Amino acid sequence: xxxxxxxxxxxxxxxxxxxxxxxxxxxxxxxxxxxxxxxxxxxxxxxxxxxxxxxxxxxxxxxxxxxxxxxxxxxxxxxxxxxxxxxxxxxxxxxxxxxxxxxxxxxxxxxxxxxxxxxxxxxxxxxxxxxxxxxxxxxxxxxxxxxxxxxxxxxxxxxxxxxxxxxxxxxxxxxxxxxxxxxxxxxxxxxxxxxxxxxxxxxxxxxxxxxxxxxxxxxxxxxxxxxxxxxxxxxxxxxxxxxxxxxxxxxxxxxxxxxxxxxxxxxxxxxxxxxxxxxxxxxxxxxxxxxxxxxxxxxxxxxxxxxxxxxxxxxxxxxxxxxxxxxxxxxxxxxxxxxxxxxxxxxxxxxxxxxxxxxxxx
Ligand code: ACO
Numbered sequence: 001x002x003x004x005x006x007x008x009x010x011x012x013x014x015x016x017x018x019x020x021x022x023x024x025x026x027x028x029x030x031x032x033x034x035x036x037x038x039x040x041x042x043x044x045x046x047x048x049x050x051x052x053x054x055x056x057x058x059x060x061x062x063x064x065x066x067x068x069x070x071x072x073x074x075x076x077x078x079x080x081x082x083x084x085x086x087x088x089x090x091x092x093x094x095x096x097x098x099x100x101x102x103x104x105x106x107x108x109x110x111x112x113x114x115x116x117x118x119x120x121x122x123x124x125x126x127x128x129x130x131x132x133x134x135x136x137x138x139x140x141x142x143x144x145x146x147x148x149x150x151x152x153x154x155x156x157x158x159x160x161x162x163x164x165x166x167x168x169x170x171x172x173x174x175x176x177x178x179x180x181x182x183x184x185x186x187x188x189x190x191x192x193x194x195x196x197x198x199x200x201x202x203x204x205x206x207x208x209x210x211x212x213x214x215x216x217x218x219x220x221x222x223x224x225x226x227x228x229x230x231x232x233x234x235x236x237x238x239x240x241x242x243x244x245x246x247x248x249x250x251x252x253x254x255x256x257x258x259x260x261x262x263x264x265x266x267x268x269x270x271x272x273x274x275x276x277x278x279x280x281x282x283x284x285x286x287x288x289x290x291x292x293x294x295x296x297x298x299x300x301x302x303x304x305x306x307x308x309x310x311x312x313x314x315x316x317x318x319x320x321x322x323x324x325x326x327x328x329x330x331x332x333x334x335x336x337x338x339x340x341x342x343x344x345x346x347x348x349x350x351x352x353x354x355x356x357x358x359x360x361x362x
Pocket of ligand 1: 004204205247
């Protein structure tokens, strides 16, 4: 048995390839270097192509996604005190679970619109404000920021969120995508698959790491404190959030894509340079300590580290970072669910029983 299914191939896909040795990511034949410059709506059209009837081009998909944002906004009326007591990702998951199951493009677009509409609405309501209705004419990224803040975002900010969405849009058979494909293999429908994937994403070993990355930066406080803080944390046997990956044995290329977006925001004055300097000092100290302590297991910076800085600068509260991750990744989950449902068999592996046999138990 392979612990954690490490190195086990469990699906064939045309959607994305993660080359952990070279540190390369390809989504439908497009490298991350190229992908990160594209509009989210164009990337979604590319991901969905062949998995639904009549997938529109990027402009058509942008218009349809804008309408979907308006459609799902009606669900925000169901937000009650119980939902507002939950974390944004838990509240969002509850609202998403109310959407009907289906396998068509409208169901897919509603699911893609759902985190983008529900997370900002819940954040605003938790702060005592009113939810903002979507503007279907805006790009997905610009509308998310507008619904979060109540006013238009600067172009550099909308661009940064767009870069984030396309950088995390799909990533091979990660834990959440696998969870979604298992559900899709039972023919349960897209909503069921996406809600399962979202549940897997929220754990701190997967999509829940960037909030704790900020907690770490706050605890370190100043660049010169980084080495001692990192050593003390590792001495306690704790993991450093934002470092290590199951597949990458070199630096996660998404970390570079997001660091470039963070640098662009810093140059435009949207991020305080001191915050970036602190993050770089923590990164340098962490990489040095991990290399020294785990010489046989390359542990490099992963996507979550610079995600934390980017989402903080865009004004998302740290407890909502996983919800923002899902705004991008839902497109990948949907495409994988369709790929699995259309072509794959029921996923049903075996377990190795290591408990007592009846005669031993007696
Ligand atoms: N900090 C300190 N030590 C680490 C870290 C880390 N971030 N990551 C791995 N290690 C150590 C482990 O303790 C283990 O040491 P041991 O052999 O002495 O017990 C060794 O490296 C191997 O670790 P595994 O748990 O086998 O690695 P795995 O592939 O299962 O885990 C994971 C990958 C979960 C991402 C891990 O590196 C981790 O916990 N990182 C921190 C959380 C994080 O950043 N998650 C986001 C990942 S990106 C994403 O999912 C979108």
